[in-house]
Amino acid sequence: MQFGIFTVGDVTTDPTTGKTPTEHERIKAMTTIAKHAEEVGLDVFATGEHHNKPFVPSSPTTMLGYIAAQTEKITLSTSTTLITTNDPVKIAEDYAMLQHLAEGRVDLMMGRGNTAPVYPWFGKDIRAGIPLALENYQLLRRLWDEEVVNWQGEYRTPLQGFTSTPRPLDGVAPFVWHGSIRSPEIAEIAAYHGDGFFANNIFWPKEHYIELINLYRQRYEHYGHGSADQAIVGLGGQVFMRKNSQDAVKEFRPYFDNAPVYGHGPSLEEFTEQTPLTVGSPEQVIEKTLAFADFFGDYQRQLFLMDHAGLPLKTVLEQLDLLGEEVVPVLRREFAARRPAHVPDNPPTHASMKAAREASSVTA
Structure with missing residues (x-):
C-alpha cells in the first residue's frame, strides 16, 4: 500500500504568531516538505492546482519537475489537475515531459475543481463542468494512446493529424486517478477506463464518500477490469x-x-467526531486510519494533509517524522495482513504498466 501526503498550498497566517509566509516562502516550504517525505520513507507527494488566492500551486508540473530533480524514489502526483479548464493537449504534453524528467515516477489526479471563478478566467463555463470533464478526458486518453489524432468535439478547436510531444515514456501513459466528492459521472469515467478513484475524505463524514466509491467499484467490475x-x-x-x-x-x-477552510464552524471536537480528521497520538491516527478499510474496503493509496492552516514548516517536518517513524510502518503491516491475496496492494506504477504492456505484446 502506498502512503504519502498531499498539499493544497494555502498561504495562511499562523494564528499563534501572526506571521504570514510570503508566496516564495510557501513554495520553497512545499518543496522542502516533499523532499522530507521521501527521507522519512513515504511513497507519494501530491500537490493541488489552484489559480486563486490564498493558494500558490498554479503550475504543478513546474513544481514536481523541480522536486523530481532532487529526489530518487517518491512518486510525484497531483491532488488535482484541472481537466475542465486546462487544454487536454497541454496536459498530455506537460505530464509526458514530467514522466521523462522523473524517470516514470509520475501519476496524476483529474478533477473539475471547486472554485467557480476559475472557469471564466480560462474561457470556460462552469455550467458545462461535467461535459467538459468527460470530453477533455476522452481527448487526453487519445493523445496519449494514439500516435496521430484526428478529433472534433464541442469545447475546443478540432485536431487534424496531430501528435502530442513528447510521447509518453516507454509508450506508457501516466496512471490517472479521478477525484470527486459528488459527481457519479466522474466515478463512471474512472471505472470505464480502469483508472483509479480518489475520495479526499476530509471535510465530510465517511458516509458522504461511500456511495461514489461503491458505484466506482461496481462499474469497474461491470467494465471487466x-x-x-x-x-x-x-x-x-x-x-x-x-x-x-x-x-x-x-x-x-x-x-x-x-x-x-473549516475555522469558525464546528468545534475541533465535533469535527474530529464527525469527519476523518484525527488530532491526537500516533496510536490514535493508526486506529482511525485502519478503520477506513473497514468501511470503504481494501484500498491502495492513503494520502494525508499535514501542511495547511498556517502550520509552520518546522512543525510540518516534525509531523512527517512521526508519520514515517511511528505510523506508516504499523499501517503497512496491518493493512498487508488483512488484504486478500487477489486484491492489489499498490496502484499501477510506470514499471508495472510497462511490464504488462510488454507481456501483452509477447502473447499477442
Whole structure:
C-alpha cells in the first residue's frame, strides 16, 4: 500500500504568531516538505492546482519537475489537475515531459475543481463542468494512446493529424486517478477506463464518500477490469500528532479555529467526531486510519494533509517524522495482513504498466 501526503498550498497566517509566509516562502516550504517525505520513507507527494488566492500551486508540473530533480524514489502526483479548464493537449504534453524528467515516477489526479471563478478566467463555463470533464478526458486518453489524432468535439478547436510531444515514456501513459466528492459521472469515467478513484475524505463524514466509491467499484467490475474489490481506490485524510494526545489538541486548536477552510464552524471536537480528521497520538491516527478499510474496503493509496492552516514548516517536518517513524510502518503491516491475496496492494506504477504492456505484446 502506498502512503504519502498531499498539499493544497494555502498561504495562511499562523494564528499563534501572526506571521504570514510570503508566496516564495510557501513554495520553497512545499518543496522542502516533499523532499522530507521521501527521507522519512513515504511513497507519494501530491500537490493541488489552484489559480486563486490564498493558494500558490498554479503550475504543478513546474513544481514536481523541480522536486523530481532532487529526489530518487517518491512518486510525484497531483491532488488535482484541472481537466475542465486546462487544454487536454497541454496536459498530455506537460505530464509526458514530467514522466521523462522523473524517470516514470509520475501519476496524476483529474478533477473539475471547486472554485467557480476559475472557469471564466480560462474561457470556460462552469455550467458545462461535467461535459467538459468527460470530453477533455476522452481527448487526453487519445493523445496519449494514439500516435496521430484526428478529433472534433464541442469545447475546443478540432485536431487534424496531430501528435502530442513528447510521447509518453516507454509508450506508457501516466496512471490517472479521478477525484470527486459528488459527481457519479466522474466515478463512471474512472471505472470505464480502469483508472483509479480518489475520495479526499476530509471535510465530510465517511458516509458522504461511500456511495461514489461503491458505484466506482461496481462499474469497474461491470467494465471487466476485475472484481469490485480489486478496483483502485485512494483516500485522503487529515492528521495532527504529538506523543501525547492532549498536547496535540492544545497545539492544533488555534490553527483549526482560524483555518480558512473549516475555522469558525464546528468545534475541533465535533469535527474530529464527525469527519476523518484525527488530532491526537500516533496510536490514535493508526486506529482511525485502519478503520477506513473497514468501511470503504481494501484500498491502495492513503494520502494525508499535514501542511495547511498556517502550520509552520518546522512543525510540518516534525509531523512527517512521526508519520514515517511511528505510523506508516504499523499501517503497512496491518493493512498487508488483512488484504486478500487477489486484491492489489499498490496502484499501477510506470514499471508495472510497462511490464504488462510488454507481456501483452509477447502473447499477442
